[in-house]
Amino acid sequence: MAQATQTVQRNKKDFQVDYPIDWCPGCGDFGILNALHQAMAELGVEPHKLVVVGGIGCSGKAQYYVNAYGVHTLHGRPLPFATGIKLANPELTVVVVSGDGDTMAIGAGHFVNAGRRNVNLTHIMFNNEVYGLTKGQASPTLPLGLRTKSLPEANIQASINPLMLALVSGYTWIGRAYAYNIKHLVALIKEATTHPGLAFLDVLQPCPTYNNIHTKDWFLGKDLGHSRMYNVQDEGYDPVIPEGAPEEVVQQKLQQFMQKAAEWGDRIPTGVLLVNRNVSTYETRILETLPDYLNHPPARRPIHDDKGRSVVDLTPLIEEVRIR
């Protein structure tokens, strides 16, 4: 049930389109977009089998810049749209691109409940700690007390830890990357996409226009003399909960994850933080009672014959209520 499998040799260009991009110069979104193109090419996804589902925000515009079926949804709603698309046609590779406001404020309820389903989707969150497209208000990932450029007062709401929220919600693959570390980002998007289940990739994305605190320089630790970010895999971190893992292994992995998720400030972990193979996908759960689901998913089941007549045999349903 992996979302994509290597079939054709593809080039990053296959996923680019020839339209102007209207992000601000220097925006981290460019890095994410490039990585997405590259990752899809390396995975050999066919463009017509790729659906990119965007939320509303600067981030959500990413779907316009991919040669694919692009769906620009509503603010906060990309996950349910994507879920509908994927469940209707599981053959499609469905990637969600959304902002931190989109995902953790107005979309938080869907985020939490999408985790309960574990549908095979890839969710890339562009985390810039602000509402870019509405001109720089605080997003749910902006820490308490910070005052970015366009705030009339310091932020008086605390921040959500997206990794922890993903964990608690039930995402089965969780990673973090940095928008300008494209190589790493490509690798993570690929892994997230091939993961069979709901994957969440938190991408730290500088917004040069509105986030003047957590800037490129800050992430790269210009003040510290070393990058704030490190790759957990470099330190031998193993994120995998294998299928059928005993409860204690599960707990140990979760503890390990939570320790990493709590790190911030001078040391920010990136990389693959959790791969939980111990949870079935929603698609598998459907299959348990609808064994024909993957052969004839909702978008592909023929519903009428040549003459337009329904192919349904209503007899058993009628018999149930037949009185005479």
Place this chain on the structure above:
Amino acid sequence: MAQATQTVQRNKKDFQVDYPIDWCPGCGDFGILNALHQAMAELGVEPHKLVVVGGIGCSGKAQYYVNAYGVHTLHGRPLPFATGIKLANPELTVVVVSGDGDTMAIGAGHFVNAGRRNVNLTHIMFNNEVYGLTKGQASPTLPLGLRTKSLPEANIQASINPLMLALVSGYTWIGRAYAYNIKHLVALIKEATTHPGLAFLDVLQPCPTYNNIHTKDWFLGKDLGHSRMYNVQDEGYDPVIPEGAPEEVVQQKLQQFMQKAAEWGDRIPTGVLLVNRNVSTYETRILETLPDYLNHPPARRPIHDDKGRSVVDLTPLIEEVRIR
């Protein structure tokens, strides 16, 4: 900024009202209601200063059964309503009563973001794992694969751990109780109410009508020969993160919390699981820039003089934009 302080001697009866209660016989909600009456009496809250804000569900009806200002809101929305009431008049003691569907499904986005604010509210969630009032569908706390009475198939969505979601969201007081253990429940409601900040109390509430799996007998461990539930305080568990605690203490307390939160099945922790004194309330944060907030909160600031004329002196605002 505690929500309530002992001022008058009150009796549980002061909080009861003389109307028929329409929960099913044996419903756990009765226990919670009784405990609420008792707790408010013991705290010496004045009924006219108490606002009980209900969601929609069997649980949300609890507000009808208290002598107080009762606000029966919309499904999923008691938290924002309560936040508005409390911020408008911080003198009021505001208690939210809501179901698990109300809170964790349709209301999950508000839950997560209410945590970011840490407004001084008490949130009691009636956790019966089902949608009682709509006749027994699975709620977000029903474990995957379980099939309660009125489900046409086993639940194919995984459950949310409410304690963990509360933690990640930023609730600063988290506890769990059992609907029929009224003494303990009273103590916890009192503590939650006096906690200065957002308190979440997860109440395990058997629904004899629709939840035929996690029944009273199950909780009491009739099959095991001992109650599934235990009180963490009995084991010396200390939930408090003191004000100004160093980061390592905070982390250790959170780890301890998460271990407890993960327990379920044959051993279910109840009691006070987290008291985080290290986070300011929203009210305090408002005070930083509006020092007069508590003296003249939004609901109590006089806005006109005897003749109905505005008391606002618009001069500085006009001067800002005056051209000539």
Place this chain on the structure above:
Amino acid sequence: MNPEVQDFSWRIGGPQGSGVDSAARMFAQAFAMGGLEVFGRREYYSNIKGRHSYYDIRVSERAHRSHRDQVQLLTTFEAESLVRHAHAVVEGGGILFDEKSAEMPLERITFLDRRVREDLLRMLREQGQPETAQGLLHLARERGVHLFPIPYTQLTAEVAKAAGVPAGLAQRTLNTLAVALSAALLRFPEDYVKEAVARIFRGKDRVIDLNVVAVDVAYRYVSDHFQEVPFQFRLHPKENAEPRILVNGTQAVAMGKIAFGLTFQTYYPISPATDESVYLEAHRSFPLKNGEQGSVVVVQTEDEISAITMATGAALAGARSATATSGPGFSLMVEGLGWAGINEVPVVITLYQRGGPSTGMPTRTEQGDLHFVVEAGHGEFPRIVLASGDLEEAFLDAGRALNYAEQFQMPVIHLLDKALSSTTQTVPPFQADALPLNRGKIHTPDSSSSPPFHRFQDSEDGISPRVLPGTPGGQHWVTGGEHTVEGRVTEDPVIRVMQMDKRARKITTALNTLSQEEKFRVWGDPEAAFTLLSWGSTKGVILDTLERFEKRGIPLRFVQIRLISPFPAEELRPLLDSASPLVDVELNGTGQLARILRMETGREVDYHILKYTGRPISVEELTEALDRILNGTAERRIVLMQPFE
């Protein structure tokens, strides 16, 4: 009075959760199996257990489609039903009641609404009666109603003994006893009741046996005790009756959805819509004509916003997709509706209206959402709003809604209400080939064409070919923003106008494409000037009332509007011109259809007959209101209300 009734109404009342429902179903089935036509109406509180609910079953040789205020036989076990409904029994009718309940003081009936209690007490005091159920029974008897006190405890003891089971178990046959006692009083052959028992408890042989014993006990008790009572109503089985199914509104819609190709449904539980989705979940797998299994994927979402957007996602991917909800849920779907509108996505929303506004009266009926659904959503986009008037329409309209959505590429709102959803009725078996399926312009680009596909190409009828994701060469975008032909957001004024006009043109296309029958139906005397105008579930009571007036030699005409948006203004013109008076009948407080009519045609109605108590209109109520109009004593706005419904 003709005791061999053509038209018999039975009422059973009791606390929610006590089995009133299954008793009513058993009663309905027994008589339906006996060849009669059955119409059932259910009333209940927004409550799980304890509050009062009741069920009316109307049985007749020819089909009826509405309830009556007055019943021939009332069956109860407890005091609340007795005091609430004793007044509704006709002269010569009967009341079956637990002899123990008669002494209950009104003051002690827990859930009796305060206002009801006070009104009843006042009446009892005025009449010098005791303030107990007994008082009301006395009044009934004075009116010529026959009282049948039943020693239920004794009867269940008999059942226990006869069946050799413990008394506790026999207790559970109470409902069967009540049904059988009622049937016995009507001298209806007990075999039908037993057959109904067998159906209801299908698969549980021991339960069937026990309840069959109860039927025997009941029949015996009636013949032993009530032979002398001059209760003279009789119902006789009819031979060679036509085939029938017994279904309710949510089932009819769900079966229609399955029959006509639904493959994806989302829902968030809400009364009274939930039952439809639960039916679909339970019947998510069904055979196809070619022997394969067909299926509907049903997803319980976290809220209604997710429900509409997920269903829209699935529709976009190519599924026949729908969601079902009621007022509060629909209010949350409005933003999603607009997205489907601007993106021309075929998604169906089945809306079961209930008493509003806000939480309102969740388990009561209303036609209060009409104007809202027609205008719902910021900005302007076309939609279809279609209203069903009865169960057969509900079944077919479920299919039409799916067809329209794909044919005209727009969201379709299929309107029903709580009354229809809980109406149980005998109807001819539904047919899956009653309606051809129309999937509209689904396009596959040929291999030479290269993306982006022009999904929103201008077109004469406003409908552009659509390509489903997964189709090679068809890549394009969709967006809630105004968009270019390839679906990219644009703010170009010229393209904006083109796309707005293109979408708007689909309104004309739909109006030109649909048959008159799909837009409105004219019933009664097509030449009559006296014209009733209505929509939705009031159809039943209007048709039943029309027949009554016809019998009295007063020809009336009824225009049933089925397509509310787009509104068939032009085609209605001749009917409106010849209508005098034009009488609006609606289950709401403002006459919403009449307001739309005036907006669309300029024509004002002459009278409103409105009911907004949350209960459907009875034949008696409508008859009386029309009589007042006919004899010139009516106000322009007639508000109907039954204080004890």
Place this chain on the structure above:
Amino acid sequence: MNPEVQDFSWRIGGPQGSGVDSAARMFAQAFAMGGLEVFGRREYYSNIKGRHSYYDIRVSERAHRSHRDQVQLLTTFEAESLVRHAHAVVEGGGILFDEKSAEMPLERITFLDRRVREDLLRMLREQGQPETAQGLLHLARERGVHLFPIPYTQLTAEVAKAAGVPAGLAQRTLNTLAVALSAALLRFPEDYVKEAVARIFRGKDRVIDLNVVAVDVAYRYVSDHFQEVPFQFRLHPKENAEPRILVNGTQAVAMGKIAFGLTFQTYYPISPATDESVYLEAHRSFPLKNGEQGSVVVVQTEDEISAITMATGAALAGARSATATSGPGFSLMVEGLGWAGINEVPVVITLYQRGGPSTGMPTRTEQGDLHFVVEAGHGEFPRIVLASGDLEEAFLDAGRALNYAEQFQMPVIHLLDKALSSTTQTVPPFQADALPLNRGKIHTPDSSSSPPFHRFQDSEDGISPRVLPGTPGGQHWVTGGEHTVEGRVTEDPVIRVMQMDKRARKITTALNTLSQEEKFRVWGDPEAAFTLLSWGSTKGVILDTLERFEKRGIPLRFVQIRLISPFPAEELRPLLDSASPLVDVELNGTGQLARILRMETGREVDYHILKYTGRPISVEELTEALDRILNGTAERRIVLMQPFE
């Protein structure tokens, strides 16, 4: 042509984020300080940086309230603005542009919409011009437009030199240069420009100094190079002008809210509503007349559902409470609105309409939500919908909305649109005592009375006294369910009808209480038969156009509807009866006000003048449309569109 213009329009264009806004503000301030009246209109894409935006500043001795399609002077730095707007400059007008931008090929202008590019290229080819900005400049020159090529690089170098700062820093004076060059061409005294510089950069002395140098450089450049150009427009300062403030629509509303007692506001960011809340956040603390500090608590919520419900909670607790949003946000508020409706909670929703449906055109204007807001919400409940036509109304209506909400105890929707929100205009200073505050029936039970308080007591005017939580003895309930007098959920038919009727009665009360002025205003010649009907932001252009026709001796009348719900049908009757033709002017595609008018009064309009490109109507457009009606060449539906706006 009179070079001493009474009515001058200046346009500046440039990429979003490049300072076009502040340049325009500087220009507006300079002329406003010079005693002239200023009207500014802003157009921009839904984008942060890079896409095209432009600002029109209309300057005149007497106030104007709308923009014109044609400008006297166009100021640009780059090719895109040049090619988009060159056509808009009048004969004898001028274009100020960076000489380097002229050679830019249209093909290489990144964000030029494809359709715009194609249309322009076609035009250039037809006229045999090069496919560059230069081509369009040629065409302009041929039309008699004066070209002012500016060597901006050289000028900034001069600034750097004169001020002794690095070139990079001097680069930042580009906008000031452009403003000063423009003012210099108009021979407007440079002191005003310097004063404007000082205001704009208040507090940053070094920046002021630098920009003052730029003003000098610009003025010098103009006198050195363009003395000979026969560009003859002149603007002169006016002495002793009346006091003025320069504000935009969101500020006007925010100031109105503060002035008239708002204490609690919630919002979720959304264009174009956000600016109002950001203003409130920045001004959350302000003095009271008694010397204390007043404040508004402003909460940024997680979504609009939270925004409306939190604001409602605060209102329930006794705060004057509001929220502000735009279409998509309002669509999400519908359920909350209904709750406030049934509970009679005074909450205000300020709705800034933008291009719909769905995401639509977030930064463009539309009057597309009117009918929706009137019907929004399942079920039936009264609300007030109030529409402001200009900044002064916006300020006062913000207060009226708060008053109405408390007076009539219902949700109030205050309608504005993007056009008004981004209109910047000189107006007389706002007064906090222009409107008395009315808090309605707030009640304190006397100590003898015991709870529950009868919050929803029936009353003649439909309005029941309310008690605020915290008041001793006032305990009661509120619920979205239908309720008893004490606010407990009920399904009793009698109480249901009482409460529905009570709430509905408030509609009559409101209609009877409000003055005619608050409901609608009649402008122009009150006796004229030729009647324009409109609402909201179109007021400005209609009044400006009326003046034009008046000058031409053609008396017209304009009925500006201000109260949309409840609709003042009866009072409008005489005006409607004497209207011929009745011409509807609206910024939407279906003529929503006209539809409501027909629904409420039966009267159909004779003509629709509609614009739904997302841009406001210009005087020229409206004049031409009216001329077509007057000379009998108009279709019933006139659609306005400017392809290059």
